[in-house]
Amino acid sequence: MIPATARAGFASWPGRAEAWLDERGRPAWIAAMVAGFIAFWPVGLALLAYMIWSKRMFNRSCSPRRTASRSMAWNSSGNAAFDAYKADTLRRLEEEQIAFESFLQRLREAKDKQEFDAFMQDRARKAGTPAEDVEA
Template identity: 40%
Template sequence: MNTNALIRPAWTPATIALMVLGFMVFWPLGLAMLAYIIWGDRLESFKTEVNRSTDNFFSTFRGCTRGPAFRETSGNVAFDEWRDKEIDRLNEERRKLDEARAEFDAHMRDLRMARDREEFENFMAARRRKSDDGDKPTSVPEFG
């Protein structure tokens, strides 16, 4: 995936053009693009939360069919206990992996914000240099 996408939740020329075009074609499209520009950076965390909520919701159903009370028994109590412990251990590992993924997503979001901040600061520094070099005091002609 391209990490420097044109259509990202920021005030880029492409997103502004899409917003204006959206307002010209059908105003709710322009409004949706404006909302994406303003609140689009929150979509990743929203998507993660929705996925986590649906996973938790459906895991309750999986628990009903595969829970300790409803699991098929092999006929061997020792094996069933070992299998239950392994399943619990794997569920714990899955939880740790999900937490690590969430931490990595937050880290990547922070890196994107830092990159954007650095690009903006470079732009402002170049702009200041340009204005310092180009704006020499000149005499203003008087009219009147």
């Protein structure tokens, strides 16, 4: 019979391996997949399927730089004045980002309206009716 501590350690190794690979980024996942194909092809195929299913293949979720920069943004530096300045700057940048995104949305809506109006005028011209009648 296997002791409970050994079973717990054995059962948690996939999670530890996944965390270890995530720390090293996408190249580590690809290297593990290639090694799996070399050692025994179903292992490589299983890793490829897992990478696609968990979206590790096509996004930057396991990028070490991204997780490091995200954690640095919210950690305290130990200097209260700097932390207040950093929080204020981050809040201001988030507000500017929201304002810019709303500006882009209004710009897209204006472009869509302009294109739709041009389409309706062209359609009315082809049909032989005045454009004012179509818009009303």
